[in-house]
Amino acid sequence: MPLRHHTVPVTPFRQNASLVWCDVTQEAAVIDPGGEVPRLLAEVERLGLTLKAIWLTHAHIDHAGGTGELARLRGLPIVGPHQGDQFWITALPQQAAMFGFPPAEMFTPTRWLEDGDTVQIGQESLNVRHCPGHTPGHVVFHSASARRCFVGDVLFAGSIGxxxxxxxxxxxxxxSxxxxxxxxxxxxxxxxxxGPESSFGEERRTNPFVGGRWG
Structure with missing residues (x-):
């Protein structure tokens, strides 16, 4: 499988920061670096990856808190989320104080994302879908070839955002x-x-919040 991923739970909220990379080039992006930046960089080093970008599903502190620091340290572009989450980025200092997180470095996304956009890492492209509801600017990253989707806090195993x-x-x-x-x-x-991975089929069948719903 050319697209690979590795999940690193970070912050007291055990947020799933995901390293995603092209198995051909070893170029990687990190999705939602909420914190513990030294730990994330140690995993990049351990896996022998070249970190090229930060991708954000949304701008809650446990998903975006480490973004500014990581971008500054490695000179990385910040891709996403949708511009609907600008007010959450602006409020990162207040979010950090409210939830007892370390102060978050401010940042401005290099590129806002829209529904139907694509993002690329190495030879791998992922599709972007705008999935508001948890936050107005929430997006997800979908690899049709790998049959994987990084959904942030839209959907969980057995629950929803x-x-x-x-x-x-x-x-x-x-x-959404x-x-x-x-x-x-x-x-x-x-x-x-x-929390743990699941499949859309499993959640469609069994999730008490959305099970059996086709739209």
Missing amino acids: RTDFPGGDHDTLIR ITERLWPMGDETVFIPGH
Whole structure:
């Protein structure tokens, strides 16, 4: 499989930062570096990867808290999320204080993402879908060839993202799952922002929040 990935839980929230890389070139991106930047860089070194970019699903502190530091240390472009999450980026210092995180370095994304965009690492391209509901600017990264999707906090094994933070909306989240994730196919394995992997088929069948819903 040319696209590979490795999950590194970081921060007290055990957020799944994901290293994704092209097995041909060993060029990698990190999805949602929420914190513990030295640990993430140690994993990059251990795996023999060349880190080329940061990709963000959304801008909550446990997903984006280490972004500014990592971008500064390695001179990396910050790709994503959708511009709907600008207010969450602006509020990173307040988020850090509220949840007891280390101060977060501010950043400006190099590139905002829109629904239907693609991102590339080495010889591998992933499709971007805008999936609001947990946050207004939330995106997911889908590799059709690898049958993998990195969904941030849209969907979990047995649960869905919370919608009680500013900008969250339950009905919008359900539509994002049923109209944008389910069509990727039952066999697609997703890597959530927290907890274990699952498949869209398994969640469509059994998830109490969205099970049986086709959109």
